[in-house]
Amino acid sequence: MKENNPNKDRLKYLLFVPTMVILVSMTIVPFVFSLLTSLTNYKATEPDNWRFIGLDNFTRALMDKDIQSSFVNTLVYVAGAVSLEFVLGILIALLLNRKMRGITVIRMLLLLPMMATPVAVGLMWRWLLNTDFGIINYYLSAWFEITGPNWLGEYALAMPVVILVDVWQWTPFVVLSLLAGLQSLSDDPIEAASMDGASSWQMFWNITLPQLKSIILVVLLIRIIDAFKSFDVVWTLTNGGPGVSTELLSLRVYRVAFKFWETGYASAISWLFLIIVMLITSQFIRFLYKETPK
Amino acid sequence: MMGIMNLRMRRFLWNRMLDVLTYMILLVAIFPVGWMVLTSLKTSWDAQSLPPVWLFVPTFENYQALFSSGSTSSNFGGLLWNSVVVSFVSTVLSIVFGALAAYSLSRFRLKRGKDIAIWILSTRMFPPAATLVPVFMMMSWFDLIDTYAALIIPYTAFNLSFVVWMLKGFFDDIPVDLEESAMIDGCSRMSAFVRIILPLIAPGLAATAIICLMFSWNEFMFALVLSRNEVVTAPVIANQFITMYGVQWGELTAASTLMTAPVLIFAILVRNHMIKGLTMGSVK
CATH class of the missing domain: 1.10.3720.10 (MetI-like)
Structure with a gap:
């Protein structure tokens, strides 16, 4: 085993070839391709009739009211869902971290919402929340004599409800990650602090939370990235409606590309979407590196 | 003596309350998926009736319909x-x-x-x-x-x-x-x-x-x-x-x-x- 065996040297790079071919052909090549189409007025329905129009698509996108509102919707959705998931997630993780019977079963059941097919999740909630046939409004009126609102049909309500469905689906992920973190912590500092008469809130805030910091930050990053990717649940729940009140950027890209068939314009929007997500997540990663020196 | 009993009692009650809260959260987490499975085992009439049917004889007719030709999704x-x-x-x-x-x-x-x-x-x-x-x-x-x-x-x-x-x-x-x-x-x-x-x-x-x-x-x-x-x-x-x-x-x-x-x-x-x-x- 010589260190500078040329065969071994070749092997260690050869092992990357399949991964690199697939990743480059599904990320860098499409990005270059869409950068080129974004400079044209190409429409997939009229493939022979196009010309370069410079940055027109980008200036149009920046002025487009629908793009602006889907951008705001995306930010509201990501910020709303992820922050609620963390507040609830931490509380529920603490709740489950007591000595409890059946904790293995509970942990297994908590996998349900995030493992269920998202399209099925969207359709189920759409049914449960339906004004006329939905079980939620039925029991609201049968038990409490409240006329339930049209959850997914009202402008002001649709976005909060869509966010709550995401919260329903992904809070268990936060709970289970933090629970795993909590259970790997040693009891010693907590015991010492409780000997000294610290309150449970002080112990949580000053001892438990700092130890969980790195897990919290990583799980937060994963949730932010995945929330930006959301498409299927919102698609099946509201399809962006009513109006464009729950239309996320991902749904907007789909609509412009495959309903209006404005391929060039959709490519420009895709690029703006990519830049926004990369800016936000890379800032977050930089922050994360600063906070958790390794 | 009374003080200690009270403290234990309060801690016990507090823990049972937290248990109930846990089960309620669990119910919310599994209900939509559970309801989906339950509904799939009802007759198509029971599936859409309100008030919801909770007790029923399970049937596989919906599954059979999915795979039989002539239904909405024959394939x-x-x-x-x-x-x-x-x-x-x-x-x-x-x-x-x-x-x-x-x-x-x-x-x-x-x-x-x-x-x-x-x-x-x-x-x-x-x-x-x-x-x-x-x-x-x-x-x-x-x-x-x-x-x-x-x-x-x-x-x-x-x-x-x-x-x-x-x-x-x-x-x-x-x-x-x-x-x-x-x-x-x-x-x-x-x-x-x-x-x-x-x-x-x-x-x-x-x-x-x-x-x-x-x-x-x-x-x-x-x-x-x-x-x-x-x-x-x-x-x-x-x-x-x-x-x-x-x-x-x-x-x-x-x-x-x-x-x-x-x-x-x-x-x-x-x-x-x-x-x-x-x-x-x-x-x-």
Whole structure:
């Protein structure tokens, strides 16, 4: 085993070839391709009739009211869902971290919402929340004599409800990650602090939370990235409606590309979407590196 | 004495209250999926009746309808088969390719190895919607729309960064001495990798594969755009139970149950590794 065996040297790079071919052909090549189409007025329905129009698509996108509102919707959705998931997630993780019977079963059941097919999740909630046939409004009126609102049909309500469905689906992920973190912590500092008469809130805030910091930050990053990717649940729940009140950027890209068939314009929007997500997540990663020196 | 009793009593009551709260949260977590399974076992009449029917004789008529010709989705079996093909092939490809790359990252000193690792990880950050349009154009360019390849290639790509990152972690945990002693005994590096390293990481490998399967099985957006008739997967058609045929709750919930069940069964089999997998190895 010589260190500078040329065969071994070749092997260690050869092992990357399949991964690199697939990743480059599904990320860098499409990005270059869409950068080129974004400079044209190409429409997939009229493939022979196009010309370069410079940055027109980008200036149009920046002025487009629908793009602006889907951008705001995306930010509201990501910020709303992820922050609620963390507040609830931490509380529920603490709740489950007591000595409890059946904790293995509970942990297994908590996998349900995030493992269920998202399209099925969207359709189920759409049914449960339906004004006329939905079980939620039925029991609201049968038990409490409240006329339930049209959850997914009202402008002001649709976005909060869509966010709550995401919260329903992904809070268990936060709970289970933090629970795993909590259970790997040693009891010693907590015991010492409780000997000294610290309150449970002080112990949580000053001892438990700092130890969980790195897990919290990583799980937060994963949730932010995945929330930006959301498409299927919102698609099946509201399809962006009513109006464009729950239309996320991902749904907007789909609509412009495959309903209006404005391929060039959709490519420009895709690029703006990519830049926004990369800016936000890379800032977050930089922050994360600063906070958790390794 | 009374004070201590009171304290114990209060702590006991407080704990029971927290137990009740826990069960209520659990109920909210499982109700929609549970209701889906229950409804799929009702007659189509019971499925849409209000007040909701809680006690009923289970029937499989919705499932039979899904697979019998003449129903709204006469080829649901075919759709499930498409889902199986696409998700299994893409999972196998991403595990094989990813394992090779991860092994190289873990064991060899590479020029710019860290940059490569970070680049591979960063591909997971890209929102798929941003590549949807160009991938669609490339696939039509190569005349691959409505073929298995059109779905398998992007799914493999989406899973690869996750697989490389996960498996690199598993390989890093295995001491190098193990394979070096095997190589001194005459094994080639590749056979040491297959015979010694892979069996050691088998549980982690299984969990990683199942998360890949789950992703490909559940994926909707690319399937919607890149399939027409031949390779339509189950999630795409589930949506059409509402938009095209009016609402058929019995059959829709049966279809949803069939889509969700395989993932759940697999997830339960590897439940101890699920969280490690879903957090890309950062939670042990």
